Amino acid sequence: MTATLIDGKAVAARLRAGLATRIAGLGWAPGLVVVRVGEDPASGVYVRNKDKAAREAGFASRTRHLPEATTEAELLAEIAALNADPAVDGILVQLPLPAHIRAEAAIEAVDPAKDVDGFHPVNAGRLASGLPGLVPCTPRGAMHLLAGAGATLRGARAIVIGRSQIVGRPMAQLLLGADCTVTIAHSRTADLPGECRRADIVVAAVGRPEMVRGDWIKPGAVVIDVGINRLESGKLVGDVAFTEALPHARAITPVPGGVGPMTIACLLENTLEAALARRGA
């Protein structure tokens, strides 16, 4: 058996095209503001890509780029102004922030109704309670990819490796909401390979290059690799040893070109959802 590749670039492009069609029919443009603080080079690329994708789909998108020396109080004042601006439907504060600014303070300052990252504790709590709300973009994208791959979720055993607030925990909640039996594994999990071998769905979100080996994958499992790790050689690899996993998995996401492109597409999906909800449309 060789796994089918789950083409995140293609799924993301279809999702963005569908959003563009819906926005063209609205007669108004949902507003998105991405706030970037400082000069982290990778953030520069991601923020430019978000703005480009948003404009192409018909959003009124802008980037607020603040200097590295911006204080936490200044950032919070900026967010408060965006919260109060009726033309702004979605606000995203690009992470990482400079070390002198607490990410939790910035996340909690965003109006939960405009929190298109889905990171605010109100949205995290709604997700954990099974209530509707804005869902973090990367896990939302991973769920689209599982659906596109035809993965049966009801009754399936799923393992999420990684317990971060922005990927692991919300991913586990989404899988639970889809009636999976979910294990959340982490650095202290005993017998991680054994836990993984029981899983029909594997979501690796641990940030360690190729940590999940091929023989950890149950034959026929669907593997979603959220990791994006740059090796010293410059090569990008995921958290799963991709070539080793191919003969075991039924379907697998590549890195690059898997979950990554879905993050931006789902940001746009969240922004449209936030705009429709805020405007009662």
Ligand SMILES: Nc1nc2c(c(=O)[nH]1)N[C@@H](CN(C=O)c1ccc(C(=O)N[C@@H](CCC(=O)O)C(=O)O)cc1)CN2
């Ligand atoms: N406020 C947020 N900050 C960050 C988030 C986030 O969701 N919200 N996620 C990441 C960065 N990120 C978007 O912001 C992001 C990362 C990667 C990709 C992507 O498409 N990756 C490509 C490979 C890119 C490369 O060549 O380097 C892929 O996987 O194919 C999109 C968005 C941290 N910050």
